[in-house]
Amino acid sequence: MNDEVFPAVAADAAERLAVHWRALAAAELPVVPSGPPGTTLKALPEEPPERGEDLAEILDDTWRTIVPQLVHWQHPGFLGWFPTSNSPASVLAELVTAGLGVQGMMWSSSPAATELEQRVCDWLARALALPQRFAHSCGQGGGVIQDSASSAVLVAVAAALHRASRGRWREHGTEGRHRVYCTGQTNSCVPKSVRIAGAGEAVRVPLLPGTHAMDPAALAARMDADRSAGRIPAAVVATVGTTATCAADPVPEIGTVCRERGVWLHVDAAYAGSAALCPEFREVNAGLEHADSYAVNAHKWMRTGTPCSVLWVADRTALTDAMGLTASYLDNPAGEPRTVVDFKDWQVPLGRPMRALKLWYVMRAHGLEGLRETIRHDVRLAALLAGLIEEEPGFEVVAHRLGLVVFRRDGDARTRELAERLTGDPGVLCTPATVDGRPVLRAALGSPYTDEAAVRRIWSTIRRTAAAQD
Ligand SMILES: Cc1ncc(COP(=O)(O)O)c(C=O)c1O
Structure with missing residues (x-):
């Protein structure tokens, strides 16, 4: 039965993803979920199903139960760790790869x-x-x-x-x-x-x-x-x-x-x-x-x-x-x-x-020029963010290379507190780290939806959060 409904459900999944990407691009979703630990576990039945369920229903449940509790790595405010990239070409290739099995x-x-x-x-x-x-x-x-x-x-x-x-x-x-x-x-x-x-x-x-x-x-x-x-x-x-x-x-x-x-x-x-x-x-x-x-x-x-x-x-x-x-x-x-x-x-x-298929799709769909533009775009945004941080009294850029900006406030306790206050902010995710024994925040540019406006928004959130500390 699932074989018969596959084309319609797959089309629905593709449509939902397209809507999801648009919502991410417009920063309509929070970058991190708000549920406490155990939220997803509680929403999932303890027993596995004895009888097969409808794919359409499983897809519905994905959006109801799973998606709201995800960290959205493709969100324009996601600056954590290093980026994990994605694109429609890659997603399509993953579908085809899985289908060919x-x-x-x-x-x-x-x-x-x-x-x-x-x-x-x-x-x-x-x-x-x-x-x-x-x-x-x-x-x-x-x-x-x-x-x-x-x-x-x-x-x-x-x-x-x-x-x-x-x-x-x-x-x-x-x-x-x-x-x-x-x-x-x-x-x-x-x-x-x-x-x-x-x-x-x-x-x-x-x-x-x-x-x-x-x-x-x-x-x-x-x-x-x-x-x-x-x-x-x-x-x-x-x-x-x-x-x-x-x-x-x-x-x-x-x-x-x-x-x-x-x-x-x-x-x-x-x-x-x-x-x-x-x-x-x-x-x-x-x-x-x-x-x-x-x-x-x-x-x-x-x-x-x-x-x-x-x-x-x-x-x-x-x-x-x-x-x-x-x-x-x-x-x-x-x-x-x-x-x-x-x-x-x-x-x-x-x-x-067959992981090669997604690299093949991506290289063909974007071309080397498209992939280069992604890198240049993120490097430009990192330079913009580093410049904004440098201009701000009480902040210091510790390292800035390619798409990564590492920064801190004057005072380790303030940097630590800023990192804590930013945790759970719906609009921005930076990763705290330690450099030379001192706390820092890392901002890695790389989400496909981060643009200049998003960087300015992120920076004003960080500034506002820091000001509220003082
Ligand atoms: C420099 C470096 N090496 C290795 C890794 C590990 O990568 P992976 O998660 O693919 O194992 C990372 C992850 O961010 C990294 O930054």
Whole structure:
């Protein structure tokens, strides 16, 4: 029965989404829900239904029960964390992907899914002006769509540990000797990945004085000391666009340190990497010729819905050696040339949805020019907000890079109180954080509906809230 009603219900869902987007654009909805914890749980029956229900009714319930209790990441007042992007093209592709229901774990499990992914990863590598060796078309490297930057780091670290130990980093005798380096500014997913990969605690390298970026000399000294003590430096994770302040580790110098010591370099550019679509922001790519792997979240700043994180590697065999396992039921059909790519060997899970379709739709529907305009628009809005903050007595801009503005009030207690008072404001969501041990507020521009008027509205809310404190 559901098959028959699908076209009508899907059309209704599409219409509801279009209405929802219009309401968001007009800021008619609150950015955060007002219900206390447990609101949604209370609204949902404890028992699952025994008999099938109407899709139309389930859709109704979605708007009645779920939507009002969501944080609206596409709201013009949403400036939290880093953006999670979206667009009609991406949504349409997700629908088609789900409808086709294919599983692209191997080339033979869905040839077009694999080859489309190869092509769009190469397209994106070109669009971002990445080094040639990251392209599938060059034969040795290539890109793969992961669910998240966290998974990209985990896969890269596992490949690095595998390469450094010939797969034996957890064996008796070598266990606990391998080291992975990052900084205290690295995203939390990095130390987590290092732990999961079985290399203990990531080593935090000191920062260059007065910055939030890794000190390459300190990195070299730490690696050499570790080696002298019988440890094995296996990987460095550098960040371009840290989560707290959008700082960039000096990848060219870090790359030299890694190359001289034969250590894997992964560059995490989950947020800032998208900026390289615009030639004027290509400094984010500096030093990538040294990187063994590189990741950008298309779902952060490329109008592509989550999850969609693209990981490129310079040497695909390093990945497939670490992640590739076969079983009789995963053998490629006899006679199939081994030139094909089996993406199951480039990631942790076996199964994989066809995520490439949404990147393909998005790149085609927006064109590179459209995607560049998104970046430029958000960078302009961030500059506007930073300027408004700078002009205001008693406020300070702590960091301002690309679409991120980090700011505080004079006095930590006031900043903390401002953050608390803003929590739950229907018109604005900023994320509190700590920088150099002091509280700050982060404002990341990236909602498709944030425009100049919205930025001025957001700023007047922040000012009004601050004034009410004093
Ligand atoms: C620099 C950086 N790296 C990694 C991540 C983790 O991204 P994901 O949620 O895709 O794992 C984030 C998230 O904001 C980030 O800012």
